[in-house]
Every structure is written in structure tokens, then in C-alpha cells.
Amino acid sequence: MSSDHTSRAVERLLDVPADPDSVETASWILRGMSEAALFAVAQSHAIEPLDDAVGALGARGRRGDPKFAARLRELRTILGPLPSAYESLGRDWSPQPRPGPPDTQKATAYCRLADLVDRSGPPPSGQAVSAADGHGRAALLDRDRWRPGAHPTAGVRFVRTDIDPSLAWRVWTRAADGVPVIVLVAEKLTPTVNDVWWGIHNGTHLDHISHLEATGHDATVIEYGHGLLAAESLAMSVELLAGLETSDSGVARVVWEGLVERLARLPVPDVASSPTAEAARNATDQEFTALPTLARAYTTGAVELLASGFHHPLIPVAYRTALVDRWNSLAARRPEVLDALEEAGL
Numbered sequence: 001m002s003s004d005h006t007s008r009a010v011e012r013l014l015d016v017p018a019d020p021d022s023v024e025t026a027s028w029i030l031r032g033m034s035e036a037a038l039f040a041v042a043q044s045h046a047i048e049p050l051d052d053a054v055g056a057l058g059a060r061g062r063r064g065d066p067k068f069a070a071r072l073r074e075l076r077t078i079l080g081p082l083p084s085a086y087e088s089l090g091r092d093w094s095p096q097p098r099p100g101p102p103d104t105q106k107a108t109a110y111c112r113l114a115d116l117v118d119r120s121g122p123p124p125s126g127q128a129v130s131a132a133d134g135h136g137r138a139a140l141l142d143r144d145r146w147r148p149g150a151h152p153t154a155g156v157r158f159v160r161t162d163i164d165p166s167l168a169w170r171v172w173t174r175a176a177d178g179v180p181v182i183v184l185v186a187e188k189l190t191p192t193v194n195d196v197w198w199g200i201h202n203g204t205h206l207d208h209i210s211h212l213e214a215t216g217h218d219a220t221v222i223e224y225g226h227g228l229l230a231a232e233s234l235a236m237s238v239e240l241l242a243g244l245e246t247s248d249s250g251v252a253r254v255v256w257e258g259l260v261e262r263l264a265r266l267p268v269p270d271v272a273s274s275p276t277a278e279a280a281r282n283a284t285d286q287e288f289t290a291l292p293t294l295a296r297a298y299t300t301g302a303v304e305l306l307a308s309g310f311h312h313p314l315i316p317v318a319y320r321t322a323l324v325d326r327w328n329s330l331a332a333r334r335p336e337v338l339d340a341l342e343e344a345g346l
């Protein structure tokens with residue numbers, strides 16, 4: 001039982017880069033706590049540091065989004081009777097006004113890049129597969145080449161769990177010994193969606209952990225708070241890259257639909273003649289209603305990272321070089337990628 005590891009997670013998840021008195025901060029902390037609970041359950045880590053942190057939340061815990069409170073309670077219940085401090089979480093929540101749209105210039109660039117991804121392919125089909133049956137591992141292994149600076153899948157630890165997939169949102173983490181871990185829940189996906197979610201998105205998070213650990217960083221920093229913003233921006237920049245690189249129209253379509261879904265998490269900016277913006281206006285998302293800062297990391301954050309040449313203190317130099325090289329060779333083949341950034345003034 002690693003009590004230290006849960007303590008470190010608690011320290012990270014309480015450090016949220018938003019107004020400390022806001023409903024956003026309260027909700028973000030509860031969501032982080034549900035992730036820490038998931039990993040404590042799946043890896044048999046001590047839960048006491050999380051129980052103590054919940055007990056110390058006070059009014060802040062009551063103001064958080066009740067759906068994260070409910071998720072946290074369900075996960076905590078797996079480990080035994082629910083401590084009373086969990087009961088009032090989310091009780092004083094009140095719906096917040098919708099946040100403003102993201103930065104127009106960067107959101108426009110995101111839309112223009114997403115518009116360049118081929119969306120003409122067939123909808124995903126085929127017999128659904130489950131990551132828990134080995135398909136997540138297979139997608140990571142087969143799709144290494146889709147990710148710049150990929151680290152070998154052999155270095156990843158797969159942890160099986162029978163936790164209900166609806167309680168698991170983020171399934172990647174860093175183990176107490178520094179190894180990238182992925183928790184396997186029995187979630188059914190079509191093969192192409194499995195390839196994209198595991199082979200690109202989750203794979204990038206695992207690569208990121210490996211790169212950080214290999215350069216002497218403690219990769220728990222990217223699991224919560226400001227580090228998670230960098231991690232999600234990075235994963236989305238790799239999704240954009242893969243969508244723009246692929247010649248498989250079925251894969252491109254799944255990537256594009258994911259790009260639309262991320263844009264729909266905030267009010268959709270007014271971008272003229274953008275099929276991506278148009279599609280996002282017809283989509284809705286509940287997970288991020290109270291989390292605008294995190295929602296922006298997936299869209300404008302990805303563009304910001306790309307436009308900066310992946311200069312970020314949490315992206316080690318060797319990794320940055322691999323990312324920049326791949327984007328440069330894509331831009332050499334498809335100069336319209338640069339036009340999209342330039343049109344948005346980036």
C-alpha cells in the first residue's frame with residue numbers, strides 16, 4: 001500500500017490553476033479526487049490521504065459539481081463504508097453561467113486545422129472490442145508510428161480492474177515506481193475508435209510520462225492541475241497531427257469527430273465556413289461544463305503549444321525535437337497547415 005503516492009496525488013490535485021473561490025476550482029478538485037480514488041482502487045494504494053483531504057475541504061467540497069462528487073463516492077465505496085465527510089460533497093452546488101468562448105484567434109486556428117482533416121471516410125464499424133481484452137495494448141503497439149517520440153509499449157504496465165467504465169475518465173497514471181500505468185476497464189469501442197483513443201491519445205500520455213521520467217522529472221506533475229493542461233494540449237496536438245498525416249479516411253474521420261467533440265465543450269466561436277465549428281454547434285458535452293480552463297487545454301491549448309514549437313517546461317528537449325520534426329515534415333507535404341495557422345495570425 002503506497003500512502004506516499006496517494007499523498008502526492010492529493011497535493012497535486014489540490015493545486016488547481018483557477019480562482020480558488022470559484023465553483024470551477026471546487027469541481028476540478030472533486031474530479032481530481034475521483035481520479036486519485038480510481039488509481040488507489042486499481043493499484044491497491046492507501047486511501048487515507050484522500051479521506052483526510054476530503055475531510056478538510058469544508059465549504060469548497062460542497063460547492064463542487066455533484067456529478068464528480070457522485071463519481072468519487074461510488075469509487076470510494078468500493079473500498080468500504082463511505083466516511084461521512086464524502087456525503088456533503090456537491091450539496092451546495094448551483095449551476096454556473098456558461099463560460100465565454102475561447103480565444104478567437106487560437107480557436108480559429110484549431111478549426112482551420114481540424115477542417116483540413118479528411119472527414120469523408122466511413123463511420124466507424126466492425127465488432128466492438130475492449131481494451132481489457134488486450135485491444136488497448138495492441139493499439140498502443142501497432143500505432144507507435146502515429147506518435148512522434150513514441151516510447152515502447154513494453155515499458156507500460158497494464159492494470160486490470162472490474163471498475164465500472166462509467167466511473168473511469170482518465171485511465172493513465174504514473175505508478176509509485178515511475179512506470180507509466182494504464183488501467184484497463186471493460187469499455188467497448190469500435191476498432192478504429194480504439195486505435196485512435198488508445199494508439200494516439202492515451203499513447204501520447206504514456207509517452208509523455210516516459211519522457212519526463214527519463215529526464216529526471218516526477219511525471220505525477222502532468223496528472224493534475226497545470227500539468228494536466230500541458231498533457232491534454234500535447235495529446236490533442238498529436239491527434240491533430242495524426243489526423244492530418246493519415247491516408248486512412250476511416251481513421252481521419254474518427255480523429256475529426258474527436259476534434260469536434262473537444263470544441264463543443266465550450267461555446268463555439270464564430271468561425272466562417274468551418275465544418276468543424278458548425279458540427280460542434282450541434283454537439284453538447286456535460287463533463288466540462290464547470291471546467292472551462294481544462295476544456296480550453298484540449299483546443300486552444302493545443303494550438304498554442306504547436307505555435308510555440310512545443311516549448312514548455314514539461315516537454316523535455318528530445319521529445320520536443322521529435323514533435324517539431326514531425327510537424328515540420330507534415331507542413332512540407334501539406335503547406336495548407338501553415339496557412340491555417342497564419343490565417344489565424346499565429
Ligand SMILES: [Zn+2]
Nearest residue numbers: 201205232235
Ligand atoms: Zn487525455
